[in-house]
Amino acid sequence: MxxxxxxxxxxxxxxxxxxxxxxxxxxxxxxxxxxxxxxxxxxxxxxxxxxxxxxxxxxxxxxxxxxxxxxxxxxxxxxxxxxxxxxFQHHCAGYNIDFGPLDPRNIEGKKVGVRTYTQTTALWIRGILRHEYGVDLDKVTWMTLGDGHLAEYCDPQNCQRLPAGSKIPQMMLTGELSAALLGEDMPKDPRVRTLVPDAQAAAKDWFAREGVxxxxxxxxxxxxxxxxxxxxxxxxxxxxxxxxxxxxxxxxxxxxxxxxxxxxxxxxxxxxxxxxxxxxxxxxxxxxxxxxxxxxx
CATH class of the missing domain: 3.40.190.10 (Periplasmic binding protein-like II)
Structure with a gap:
């Protein structure tokens, strides 16, 4: 100052x-x-x-x-x-329907991309997946591009780093990733679906219950x-x-x-x-x- x-x-x-x-x-x-x-x-x-x-x-x-x-x-x-x-964050998890329908619980045992594990959008959509749809987050492999903002922090063991230069939206479209947690970077592609079914209606319902x-x-x-x-x-x-x-x-x-x-x-x-x-x-x-x-x- x-x-x-x-x-x-x-x-x-x-x-x-x-x-x-x-x-x-x-x-x-x-x-x-x-x-x-x-x-x-x-x-x-x-x-x-x-x-x-x-x-x-x-x-x-x-x-x-x-x-x-x-x-x-x-x-x-x-x-x-x-x-x-x-x-609202319900729409921020997506997948490519070309590889078959994907329910939230189906990401257990699969690779899901996210820019960083500690990204705020990721916190909210993972919480929704866990508490609204019963997803065991520890059974998902989170594929990340970088570390978080705090030097003292280390990602959980079920995180893996993607190669430098990887493009998570494209990897989701090609099926290299089963799903991706994305905000504004969600591809505007007709094959992309939200992992949360009818995400807009789900967000409205959640807000009516939680008020947050x-x-x-x-x-x-x-x-x-x-x-x-x-x-x-x-x-x-x-x-x-x-x-x-x-x-x-x-x-x-x-x-x-x-x-x-x-x-x-x-x-x-x-x-x-x-x-x-x-x-x-x-x-x-x-x-x-x-x-x-x-x-x-």
């Missing part, structure tokens, strides 16, 4: 432009207390490793899974109750800033809220603002991360926040 005696401090921020952040990024939301230097890479997830390994940013978005791991391994960031992105929109990314700040400059943290939250109110394309169903409103969704992420061997021990929702960020409303 750079500052002088007369100027507002400038924070190094890793934040992409989404509907909820567009007014921040384009300058419609400003502050007299702080300046934001959007110096992170595009896409923003390419900066997550630098954030948790090198303290490369003062604030910004972070995948909820990466943050849970960062907290578990003692990294100096604290959560704001401000989801930046989130969506799975969180992808949330806003975080360096813990030193929260301790030394709580007024700046409160100002950041105000700016995020204002930017969100100015969004003209916010999805009809989106993760809410506030700690209590997100408690169930964050708790679910913790439970599933522990179950899937992504975090080494249980965390509580409240320890992810401090006295400043937990009180933001």
């Amino acid at each position: 750079a500052t002088t005696q007369t100027e507002a401090p400038t924070l190094r921020v890793n934040l992409a432009e989404y509907g909820v952040t567009k007014a921040l990024r384009d300058g419609r939301v400003t502050s007299d207390l702080v300046n934001l230097d959007y110096c992170g890479p595009t896409p923003a997830h390419n900066g997550f490793k630098a954030m948790v390994r090198e303290n490369a940013f003062d604030a910004g978005e972070l995948a909820i899974v990466t943050f849970l791991q960062a907290k578990a391994y003692g990294k100096p960031y604290v959560l704001l109750p401000a989801p930046i992105s989130g969506r 929109v799975p969180i992808n990314h949330m806003f975080v700040v360096h813990q030193d800033m929260s301790k030394r400059h709580p007024e700046i943290v409160r100002e950041l939250y105000r700016m995020i809220v204002e930017s969100r109110t100015l969004a003209d394309n916010l999805p009809a169903v989106f993760p809410p603002l506030g700690l209590e409103a997100n408690r169930k969704g964050i708790q679910l992420a913790i439970d599933w991360a522990l179950d899937q061997k992504i975090i080494p021990h249980r965390l509580t929702v409240d320890e992810l926040f401090d006295d400043v960020t937990g009180a933001l409303v």
